[in-house]
Amino acid sequence: MTDIKMVAVDVDGTFIRSDYSFDVTRFRRILDHMHRCGAQFVIASGNQYWQLRDYFPGYDEELSFVAENGAYVKDHDEVVYAGAMEHDVVLRTLDWIEDHPDVQNVMSCLNCAYVERGRMSEDFFEFMRTYYHRMEWVDSLRAVSDPVLKFALSVPLDRTMAYYDEIRATLTAGLVPTTSGHGAIDLIIPGAHKASGLERLARRWNVDPSACAAFGDGGNDIEMLRWAGHSYAMANAADEVKEVANAICPSNEEQGVLTTLEELFGL
Numbered sequence: 001m002t003d004i005k006m007v008a009v010d011v012d013g014t015f016i017r018s019d020y021s022f023d024v025t026r027f028r029r030i031l032d033h034m035h036r037c038g039a040q041f042v043i044a045s046g047n048q049y050w051q052l053r054d055y056f057p058g059y060d061e062e063l064s065f066v067a068e069n070g071a072y073v074k075d076h077d078e079v080v081y082a083g084a085m086e087h088d089v090v091l092r093t094l095d096w097i098e099d100h101p102d103v104q105n106v107m108s109c110l111n112c113a114y115v116e117r118g119r120m121s122e123d124f125f126e127f128m129r130t131y132y133h134r135m136e137w138v139d140s141l142r143a144v145s146d147p148v149l150k151f152a153l154s155v156p157l158d159r160t161m162a163y164y165d166e167i168r169a170t171l172t173a174g175l176v177p178t179t180s181g182h183g184a185i186d187l188i189i190p191g192a193h194k195a196s197g198l199e200r201l202a203r204r205w206n207v208d209p210s211a212c213a214a215f216g217d218g219g220n221d222i223e224m225l226r227w228a229g230h231s232y233a234m235a236n237a238a239d240e241v242k243e244v245a246n247a248i249c250p251s252n253e254e255q256g257v258l259t260t261l262e263e264l265f266g267l
Contacts (some may be wrong), residue, residue, distance in 0.1 A: 005211040007034065008042040008066070008198050008224060011052060013217040014234055015043075015257050020130075022055075026258045031062065033265055038204060042066060046150075046178075046186050046195045047222050048108055049074065050134040066197030068108060069178065069188045071149035071222055073197045081200055082110050083189040084147035089174030093151055093187060094141055097173055103163070104154040106132060109146035114138045117219055124154070143214060151175075151187040158239050160185065178220040186220065195223035215249065217241060232260055 001191045016022045019215045034041055041065045043052050049067035053060045065074040071083035090107075096103050104124050107114045113132040116123050117139055129135060129154075140142060160183050167185065168176040175187045195215075202209065210229035214221075217237035225245050227232035233245035235254055242248060250256030259265075 003205050003211050004213050005038055005207045008038045008044045009217040009257050010221050011045040013252050014215050017253050023255055028065040030261050044224055048132045051131055054133055056097040064201055066194055068149040069186055069196035070194050071189050073200050075204055085189055086174050090188045102156055105236040106152040107141050108150045109148050109151055111146050112136055115142050116141045153185040155183050157183040192193055195225045
């Protein structure tokens with residue numbers, strides 16, 4: 001298929017295996033072919049840019065990034081958008097978190113992510129370092145001046161949807177909750193989701209959504225899959241994700257993105 005000019009992929013549960021690996025040789029071959037075809041490759045994830053970049057050492061600037069669920073957008077070596085949550089929204093969210101002691105939190109900001117000393121455990125900090133390659137302890141999140149892109153909440157697994165519904169009911173102004181399952185709820189800037197980030201890049205590149213192929217597995221991929229003309233849910237995706245996608249491709253463990261791209265580009 002030669003009409004694809006833009007490919008957008010989620011990372012966790014989509015592009016990489018559960019051990020955080022992918023077939024680098026296959027991907028390099030696909031990427032080189034895409035370059036020759038004038039097609040762009042975009043990493044679209046809820047994760048921190050600094051973590052995503054580290055998956056592609058030495059050639060990260062050949063790619064573009066929609067990170068933090070659309071709050072941070074980078075066109076190769078140029079940052080084209082960085083959101084900032086309103087200060088009163090940040091304070092209100094911190095109040096809510098403090099009222100729920102079983103909710104753990106990372107406050108992800110433009111330059112770094114922050115964890116509050118005394119409220120979060122060392123084990124939580126070390127676990128979250130997998131997702132936040134720039135992260136620091138602070139005595140108080142309220143004292144952080146770095147623009148806030150997103151709150152990343154970890155809640156008890158069996159209460160994920162209950163907390164999601166509570167947040168929708170009580171923190172509706174200035175943020176939007178989205179869940180990727182496994183007890184993870186992101187609180188994002190309204191209008192800053194993966195589809196909005198892709199739209200920013202598509203306008204710069206003069207690419208129509210009909211010429212975009214997108215791959216995802218979680219709830220925060222739904223807007224992106226609806227936006228793209230060619231949308232693929234992974235075999236391991238949630239049912240609600242499969243319902244909005246045009247097609248199902250093999251799972252992340254089977255490197256389904258790479259297999260599908262080889263088919264799309266005739267490799």
